[in-house]
């Protein structure tokens with residue numbers, strides 16, 4: 001089976017993603033987001049997300065099938081995210097995927113969400129095949145991770161990740177400090193227009209010489225958020241230069257992300273960087289990454305935004321790679337694992 | 352053949368012949384955790400024990416709760432996904448109705464309350480008075496009551512209201528003979544399948560969403576907290 005037809009189910013955070021791929025070809029990528037339902041809470045509420053997944057599941061699967069123009073009976077396998085992510089949200093996808101696989105009498109592949117983000121590149125239309133090894137920087141509201149990918153189905157190493165807030169959460173929290181609505185990313189971007197990114201020198205988390213031993217590749221955005229809050233309080237009663245604050249905050253996030261990612265490329269001798277996750281939508285992040293990577297001889301790959309945010313196509317794509325490399329399906333006995341390590345690319349492979 | 356799936360307390364799955372109401376196969380896991388781990392295997396086991404393939408299933412009954420949300424959703428998601436896979440209908444059924452049917456099959460005129468643990472020192476309760484058109488006549492609930500509340504005073508109150516509003520023909524059918532059933536710790540999936548079969552036969556299936564009975568825990572954030580000292 002060289003070109004397996006796979007349906008992927010992704011429910012790790014606030015997007016219900018159903019994707020269908022045939023080998024490296026993307027057939028459909030259908031996403032129902034509960035983002036609007038979280039807006040009034042200023043962040044993703046796990047129970048709200050899980051309820052929305054259950055509501056969205058059936059229509060999203062039906063839409064994905066219609067868009068792909070396939071029949072479910074034609075599928076070679078069903079794939080699902082087992083983790084990491086919000087456990088209650090993950091379980092909706094796991095329950096659905098198991099029942100779908102049993103009802104279709106098709107094999108099931110339970111896979112790792114983070115590795116899925118890398119697989120998104122594989123089904124990016126009209127792209128050259130992904131070259132290994134590559135460093136991958138995956139930034140969203142749920143995770144901020146730096147990976148060394150030697151081979152997508154067998155050898156992925158976690159270099160570092162956030163020790164507190166995810167980068168996307170930092171955007172949400174700082175937006176709130178500035179009185180801007182959720183989600184913070186696009187709001188901060190809008191507010192930063194015309195602002196001076198060097199107006200205020202906000203701290204770069206875990207970037208001091210003393211951090212290098214224990215946290216060389218880790219990220220921290222909690223101190224940055226507090227620092228923005230303090231700066232805003234200190235300038236209370238004045239005309240707050242919102243554009244400068246937003247631009248300077250964003251610069252601090254972007255700087256630390258890009259610096260660590262490119263340092264990892266250099267130290268590991270890997271001249272390739274793959275970006276993924278919803279925060280990649282941030283134009284400034286893409287600009288700075290491309291500019292500095294070019295200066296350091298690193299090639300950057302960025303899947304289209306619809307494949308960067310959480311989606312089912314990347315889950316199907318990863319399973320398709322696993323199938324092509326001869327991996328056996330998962331048993332029916334796995335669960336949702338909110339802290340699934342990145343080294344577990346597939347969960348519960350059948351013995 | 353009807354496949355029924357319920358994960359409102361433990362996980363229970365059954366396959367029932369809608370014509371004879373014979374239970375062909377069933378499987379369950381009594382623990383109130385691990386629903387996601389067991390659900391696929393339980394469906395497969397029920398089919399295997401019934402000697403059937405997925406293609407033999409013509410409808411799926413989904414237990415809609417009430418029950419702890421995280422577990423409850425897994426069974427509903429599984430029921431819906433199984434139905435999509437076969438292109439067959441889902442019949443949503445209140446889980447308490449399944450437990451009620453088992454009692455009413457022994458005593459069709461019984462008046463009682465189904466009580467399940469809803470956590471947070473609350474019970475989920477539904478009151479029943481006999482059968483109506485082959486289905487449990489749920490006269491109140493499901494709703495939440497504090498653990499300390501007596502379900503029998505609850506039922507007595509519900510029955511009084513029901514009697515006051517009932518016409519004379521119905522009045523005669525309501526007795527005051529309350530049964531003490533305690534807390535239900537397992538929802539019989541086979542009974543849910545029978546209820547679905549009867550509703551499908553009568554053309555009385557109804558839309559029913561998950562019976563959460565509680566809004567999500569989520570606070571609208573107040574003012575931004577100060578960080579300066």
Ligand SMILES: [Zn+2]
Pocket residue numbers: 113117140142143277278309310
């Ligand atoms: Zn993600």
